[in-house]
Amino acid sequence: NFMLTQPHSVSESPGKTVTISCTRSSGSIASKFVQWYRQRPGSAPTTVIYEDTQRPSGVYDRFTGSIDSSSNSASLTISGLKTEDEADYYCQSYDSSTVVFGGGTKLTVL
Amino acid sequence: QVQLQESGPGLVKPSQTLSLTCTVAGGSISNAGYYWSWIRQHPGKGLEWIGYISYSGSAYYNPSLKSRVTISVDTSKNQFSLKVNSVTAADTAVYYCASTAPPFYYYYMDVWGNGTTVTVSS
Numbered sequence: 001n002f003m004l005t006q007p008h009s010v011s012e013s014p015g016k017t018v019t020i021s022c023t024r025s026s027g028s029i030a031s032k033f034v035q036w037y038r039q040r041p042g043s044a045p046t047t048v049i050y051e052d053t054q055r056p057s058g059v060y061d062r063f064t065g066s067i068d069s070s071s072n073s074a075s076l077t078i079s080g081l082k083t084e085d086e087a088d089y090y091c092q093s094y095d096s097s098t099v100v101f102g103g104g105t106k107l108t109v110l
Numbered sequence: 111q112v113q114l115q116e117s118g119p120g121l122v123k124p125s126q127t128l129s130l131t132c133t134v135a136g137g138s139i140s141n142a143g144y145y146w147s148w149i150r151q152h153p154g155k156g157l158e159w160i161g162y163i164s165y166s167g168s169a170y171y172n173p174s175l176k177s178r179v180t181i182s183v184d185t186s187k188n189q190f191s192l193k194v195n196s197v198t199a200a201d202t203a204v205y206y207c208a209s210t211a212p213p214f215y216y217y218y219m220d221v222w223g224n225g226t227t228v229t230v231s232s
Contacts, residue, residue: 001173032217033217033218035217035218035219037157039157043224044206044222044223044224044225045157045206045222046222047218047219047220050214050218050220051214051218056220088156090156090157092157092159092217093217094216094217097170097216098159098170098172098173099147099159099162099172099216099217100159101149101156101157101158101159102156103156104156104157
C-alpha cells in the first residue's frame with residue numbers, strides 16, 4: 001500500500017500564511033481524493049477540506065486545499081493565521097477500499 | 111446529520127477481545143449510501159484507520175489488522191460495532207467511530223464520535 005508523508009511540525013505567526021504538505025509515496029496523488037482533518041487537543045478530528053479542494057460548511061475560506069501532480073503531493077494552506085488554528089492536521093486518502101492517514105503535522109501559531 | 115457515540119469497556123486484558131459499539135442518533139443505520147468507520151489513535155500518535163462497513167454490509171479492513179478485526183451492524187439497535195481479537199498493549203488507544211453520508215463515499219468521514227479510550231492491561 002502507499003504512505004502519506006507530512007512534516008512533523010510547522011510554525012508561523014498570527015496573520016501570516018502557512019502551507020502543510022502531504023506527499024503520496026506511490027500512485028498518483030491526483031487519482032484519489034485527499035481530505036484534511038484538524039484535531040485540537042482532547043477533541044475528535046473535524047474536516048477542513050474534502051475531495052482535494054472542497055470546504056465543508058462552517059469552515060472559513062482561509063483554508064485552501066490543492067493538488068500538485070508534479071510533486072505528487074497535496075497541500076493545505078491556511079491564510080490569516082489565528083491562534084485558534086493551532087492544532088494537529090492530518091491528510092488522508094485511499095485506494096482499493098483502503099484508507100490511509102498521513103502522520104500528522106503540529107501547527108504552532110506563535 | 112447523524113450523531114455518533116462510542117461505548118464499551120475502558121479496560122481489556124491482554125489476549126482477550128476488545129468490543130466497542132457506536133450508537134447512531136438522528137438517522138437510520140440502514141439508510142442507503144452510508145458508510146460506517148472505525149479509526150484509532152495511539153497515545154500521543156497519529157490516526158490509524160481500522161476499517162469500515164458499507165450500507166450493503168460489505169466490510170473492508172486495514173491490512174495490518176485484518177486478521178484480528180470485525181466490523182458489523184446491528185440494525186435493531188441502530189448501532190455498529192468493532193471487535194479486535196487477541197489484544198495486546200499495542201491496541202491501547204482512543205477509538206473513534208465515524209460516518210459518511212451520501213453522496214460521498216467511504217473515504218470522507220464527515221461525522222465523528224467523541225472517541226473512547228481503551229487500555230489493554232492485566
